[in-house]
Amino acid sequence: MPRHEVTLTVNGRTSTVSVEPRKLLVDVLREDLGLTGTHVGCEHGVCGTCTVLRDGESIRSCTTFAVQVDGAEIRTVEGLAKGAELHPLQDEFWDKQGLQCGYCTPGMLMRACEIIEGNPDVTHDQVREGIASNLCRCTGYQFITEAVCAAAARMKADSAETTGAQA
């Protein structure tokens, strides 16, 4: 089968991989780039376990061919924490027990990231509706919703502080 060169910038780092045109983005992330944080659940775009951000927007990496996103900026769960410091979303998921088995968590975190970055003033109801794109089999969503709301509030406060400090 012919192979294509695909260049991806994943979590800020640019890589070029040679892949079959049928190879899915999730498999390229996991197998070619060693980023196994993005998981596969239903394998046809329903459950959202494989959610990553492409140029800031969430996509299902299990129904996306890598060749479709050549040149794109991709963000995955591995890009959230800064060294030892967890992203506010990760920290609030931990604090509120917004995870149990952890399998849907990377996709859920990336979707939550998109929601908050798109709307820093997101409401509880908007969070609940927003994460309905992603299935979680363990938590019943309640503590995930709480965690995302808490993270949004924290991120807003942090950003106000940063803005204030700059001014």
Place this chain on the structure above:
Amino acid sequence: MTTMDRPDAPPVRTHKENRKWVGQSIRRVEDPKFLRGRGGYIGDMTVPGMLHAAVLRSPHAHARITGIDAAEALAAPGVHAVITGAQAAQLCDPLPDFGPDPAKHTWRCLAVDKVRYVGEGVAVVVADSRYLAEDALALIDVEYEPLPAVVDPERALADGAPLVHDDLGSNCAYERTFDFGDVERDFAEADVIVTDRLRWHRSGGQPLETVGALADFDHATGELTVHTNSLSFTSYLFMVAGTMKIPANKLDIRPVPAGGSFGSKLFATKPAVIAGMCSREVGHPVQYLEDRVDNISNCDHHGSDRVYDVRLAMMRDGTIRGIDIDTVEDYGAYIQFGVGHHGNALAQVVGPYAMTSVRYRVRAAMTNKNQQGAYRGFGSEVNNWMLEQMVDKAARELDLDPVAIRRQNFIREFPHFIPTGNVYDSGDYDGVLDKALELSDYKHWRAEQAKAREEGRCIGIGLITAQERSVFSATEFWFWFDEPGAPVTSMPESVTLKVDATGGITATLYSCAFWGNSPETMVAQLVAEEFDCDPHDVAIVYQGSKNGLPATGPGGSRTTVMLAGAVEGATAKIKAKALRAAAHLLEADPDDMEWVDGGFQVKGVPEQRKSLADIAVMLHLFKHSFPEDMESGLEDSKVFDHPYTTMPSADRKDLGVFYPFMGHACHVPVVEVDLETGSVSFLAYAAVHDCGTLVNPRSLAGHIVGGTAQGIGTALYEEFVYDDDGQLLTSSYLDYLIPSAMEVPELKIGHHETPSPYTLHGIKGGGEGGRMMAPAAINVAVNDALAHLGARVTELPITPDRLRAAIRAAKSRESG
């Protein structure tokens, strides 16, 4: 009540006061790696030379395999091997099962001469990548001779039905009727007999991660190493060695975190066997990881699938006298766990109610469907649903208040032996009910319901009170038989604690990997409680089956109670040695010393003290400071066995104690039913659970909410639907509907704590959480919403079609 001479209960314990860590909602110690995407699940593992396996599945529900041509597949790019079912039968023995008769019922990793359900594996391909393995599957040519399928469990039991297993001579794998207490008298003396026919269709755990294994057979040593996300290691998985035809001491099964199980990874042997067989054949490590279709159609763990005909013996004043249950269970194509699902039901068959007799008839039907396994509740949640529908119907027929009829029948004295012989150790059902009435704002919703009805809206309130048994004993798997093949009694769980030279503590767990519950957090909190350290400073490791201590693994909400017993036992041994060492170092009398805040000190003389770290460094490095008989190091283990099991009577009039730590809950969903569309939505949902002393209240709340979400799926959306020909119509998440955040309401959660008298700290299990109660509560709520129409839904899930059919049936009854 039976009159069997009952062995004594274990001693009643005095529970520690002023607990520091048990009872705190600490952040779970497991979580950081999962939050960072470094969970290390089975699909994340790669090893040099690893190949991938994919399985070809039967498109027929029932057919003879008349030929398989794999030549083209074998010649395909990247393919290392193709193993057909017939070849696999040469390489491996049958899979372990608890079926009716090994001579007449054979279950293999791949079908040999006949397929018995859609999705049964017929051949496996091993290739360089999963892509190439799946390419090759398409090149295998299988010739089938279709046979008539049997899908309905009652039809399967009727004369002339196609036989799923010819050698069994019947599709009835098992039949038994038990009488407990004086059933005849209770029914003869009853004022009213309430009857109903109820149908619970099959759903399943469907964790977002499927089952998988990475196997590596070493031809040099004859040793097979399998990494897998299956559960239950040392107590069962040695049976895989039998299937693989290798000595058990040449098998090492190593745990890998499981991305959810909900029962469905319990003793999941097939992927391990397939990967192991392939690895031995090709001489490479082989990973076999189910895809979603593999898992939905062939996970070996579809949940309960029951038809009930039930009679409830009632007095006009609302007293429940007895229950007569006749159930047919659809086990699918192979019988894996025997009728253990009904053992679970018998543990709490009377719910929280003080009735005096039970008749229980079960018939296990074989059909052309995926075999039944475990799903959160293991069949006892189905009993909860059945019983609550009956109590609810009784309240309506006798014109009694649904809260009053329940309260009137509550058991109030403990320990209480139910008619089957199982014991309820403790409980406070009034306390839970009172809390639930308040938390749910029950009176408010009754008023809202009345108002809404005037506006033509259908609101329903579904108050139910039900049990959550915890900590099973193995007797429930064999008390069905008068002469059991193996009257197994051990259900151990083990923990090793090691105090290193710096005083740091490492706990080793044996039974399973992490699977979404919080075994590491539970152990860390329990160790911290014993040693006065920070739970986040306790290191946790998992040991594979090789060199593993006896351990059974999760199931029946047992883990926390069993781990607590093991931690307590290991701690006692370590502290005994540490005390002796401290006394020696301080030249004090051990009897004059006490454990205070992380060390031993002379009573009343705090300066005469050795911390655990002081003691540990001495014991690790300064052997000659101690008496001759003291060994270096500070490490010990406890194999903790089931704390309260008694044997069934020979006549099976009394099944003994087999599930003693009895949790309880009251759920109150408020629903609105749209009569036009048949849809059900939630206006409110309150749940109060009592599972004894809480270790981490927020974790338990997580099980309540998460279990309720699954229960909502069971009640309204989820079903593995097979058509009349046995085709699986719900083989993807487009058709098998798992509730999203929009279908699950915000829950109000209440905790009530009635400590068990028999366990450390009074802990009871609670892991099965809301799924024990939600299906019962939602069904009652829907029927409450429809009551004024004379309609009643008796079948789960309550799909719009079923709901509207119930309304139409009520209307036609009214007009007819």
